[in-house]
Amino acid sequence: xxxxxxxxxxxxxxxxxxxxxxxxxxxxxxxxxxxxxxxxxxxxxxxxxxxxxxxxxxxxxxxxxxxxxxxxxxxxxxxxxxxxxxxxxxxxxxxxxxxxxxxxxxxxxxxxxxxxxxxxxxxxxxxxxxxxxxxxxxxxxxxxxxxxxxxxxxxxxxxxxxxxxxxxxxxxxxxxxxxxxxxxxxxxxxxxxxxxxxxx
Amino acid sequence: xxxxxxxxxxxxxxxxxxxxxxxxxxxxxxxxxxxxxxxxxxxxxxxxxxxxxxxxxxxxxxxxxxxxxxxxxxxxxxxxxxxxxxxxxxxxxxxxxxxxxxxxxxxxxxxxxxxxxxxxxxxxxxxxxxxxxxxxxxxxxxxxxxxxxxxxxxxxxxxxxxxxxxxxxxxxxxxxxxxxxxxxxxxxxxxxxxxxxxxxxxxxxxxxxxxxxxxxxxxxxxxxxxxxxxxxx
Numbered sequence: 426x427x428x429x430x431x432x433x434x435x436x437x438x439x440x441x442x443x444x445x446x447x448x449x450x451x452x453x454x455x456x457x458x459x460x461x462x463x464x465x466x467x468x469x470x471x472x473x474x475x476x477x478x479x480x481x482x483x484x485x486x487x488x489x490x491x492x493x494x495x496x497x498x499x500x501x502x503x504x505x506x507x508x509x510x511x512x513x514x515x516x517x518x519x520x521x522x523x524x525x526x527x528x529x530x531x532x533x534x535x536x537x538x539x540x541x542x543x544x545x546x547x548x549x550x551x552x553x554x555x556x557x558x559x560x561x562x563x564x565x566x567x568x569x570x571x572x573x574x575x576x577x578x579x580x581x582x583x584x585x586x587x588x589x590x591x592x593x594x595x596x597x598x599x600x601x602x603x604x605x606x607x608x609x610x611x612x613x614x615x616x617x618x619x620x621x622x623x624x625x
Numbered sequence: 626x627x628x629x630x631x632x633x634x635x636x637x638x639x640x641x642x643x644x645x646x647x648x649x650x651x652x653x654x655x656x657x658x659x660x661x662x663x664x665x666x667x668x669x670x671x672x673x674x675x676x677x678x679x680x681x682x683x684x685x686x687x688x689x690x691x692x693x694x695x696x697x698x699x700x701x702x703x704x705x706x707x708x709x710x711x712x713x714x715x716x717x718x719x720x721x722x723x724x725x726x727x728x729x730x731x732x733x734x735x736x737x738x739x740x741x742x743x744x745x746x747x748x749x750x751x752x753x754x755x756x757x758x759x760x761x762x763x764x765x766x767x768x769x770x771x772x773x774x775x776x777x778x779x780x781x782x783x784x785x786x787x788x789x790x791x792x793x794x795x796x797x798x799x800x801x802x803x804x805x806x807x808x809x810x811x812x813x814x815x816x817x818x819x820x821x822x823x824x825x826x827x828x829x830x831x832x833x834x835x836x837x838x839x840x841x842x843x844x845x846x847x848x849x850x851x852x853x854x855x856x857x858x
Contacts, residue, residue: 431760432721538721539727567718568718571718571720613716614715614716616675616715617715617718620678620680620708621718621729
């Protein structure tokens, strides 16, 4: 449904699992990934993550779609490591990155954004003592996620306008209107947040 | 119906040589259920309606909603006054439809189950029940505007202010928004360039060059506005 890896509704055990548990597991998996040193370990980690997609009842194409934006980066890393340190190191590096990205995507695909943000807000409660407002951090995360498709849409409109006017690819002609429109959007969003009581 | 009192309001941006007056000595008492606001671009109508929930505080004069001063009681006023913007993309703050509607119910003391029930019933009322878990950015323009309306109406405001809600919509979606607005049981203040949306309204204010230049029944107000625009070279 979404190229951003947003929530896909379902009733699988992964969908029902608490958001905090999933985030904690993801954190531990990220920390533990530094100990993966052999291709078979990485292959096993990848297999576990892909099995997670199966448990979640997601279509088999979903992990492919999640990995697609990384193809160029992974390809570059793979070629570099094959040339410098051999195919085994290349497999370990690429496999670890791919496993972690697919795991993060699996968590976001099976967790409502609000549940995830609630979990982050709960985890940040102790930071109140340091003057941090966890609800503000949660709102910031929501707005960040929400703003990605908006800015992508603005970028597409700017590019279309450039093409319509026969302009060739010019970084400046692309960046200036995109920044101006993004700032205008941020201004309007600020008004909407006030109107919707975000500051109350 | 809430009592809206705008008393001697002047509003300007900038200072000195850069001072630009966008509203000048506007006074109005609004009690009707359906109030329209029309005028050319830059005539001051959007600033006028932004005064009503404290988004804009007047440089001079006072604005009261049910006796609450927007300057002193901004939060209480905003709880009574729902505001719907022209561009729904600027108003939708959460990634999915249901989450965005639920956003306005934070800190209301409702339980998760109560929030979910209220959100589901609001989405069903406005034909978005099947989209609850959909990413908001994948909705059509008309659905986004309906979502923006749902997100405001779920908080059950006493007054709904709509600032050109159909400007970005095609005829079908504009008609859908018109139907929704016509059926609302609350007080509605609508800014629009689509004059047919004012059918059945009780009162229309016409703005021109920062002032209210006509205030009366919709038919006469629309005629006055059309004559005014025709007279501009």
